[in-house]
Amino acid sequence: MMAAHPIDPRAQELIDGLDLRPHPEGGFFRAVFRSVSSVQPDDERAVRAAATSIYFLLTGGTHSRWHRVRSDEVWHLYEGGPLELFLAPPDCTEVRRFVLGPSLASDGPTCTVPADWWQAAKPVGPYALTGCTVAPGFDFEDFTFLHQVPSVLAQLMKVDPRCAEFV
DSSP, X not given: OOOSSOOOHHHHHHHHHTTXXXXXXXXXXXXXXXXXXXXXXXXXXXXXXXXXXXXXXXXXXXXXXXXXXXXXXXXXXXXXXXXXXXXXXXXXXOOEEEEEOSSTTSSBSEEEEOTTOEEXXXXXXXXXXXXXXXXXXXXXXXXXXXXXXXXXXXXXXXXOGGGGGGO
């Protein structure tokens, strides 16, 4: 997968060293943890791992496309950054911006995205290596791109047309 801009040498070292692969939403990832404990979500979803975790890396000039996960997701910044996270509630009536970073000028090194909220991200610098922990555990059945829900996409474009960059 080619990035729109040259990949920073340290980012390439991380992609190779951590054995990261292209992710459907953009960037690179590798699953690193799937709990052996199971839970039954309190909705119609099937039993799944109690928690899962991935490495996720975005390079400069790339982004994570608008999507939602049906479980809570905690982002952790490991290296690089800052990373801009854009969050919208399920009905997309507002867009919140969160800057994931190590300095006091950022909003902090972690951010929790509530279940069913829409999210997108882009690195501010040459790359951002993050971890994403999901509980109850991630399953691709719980993943939806915003462009797959045209009415909600239209609402988001009314609220903040700049969000089109991440569709």
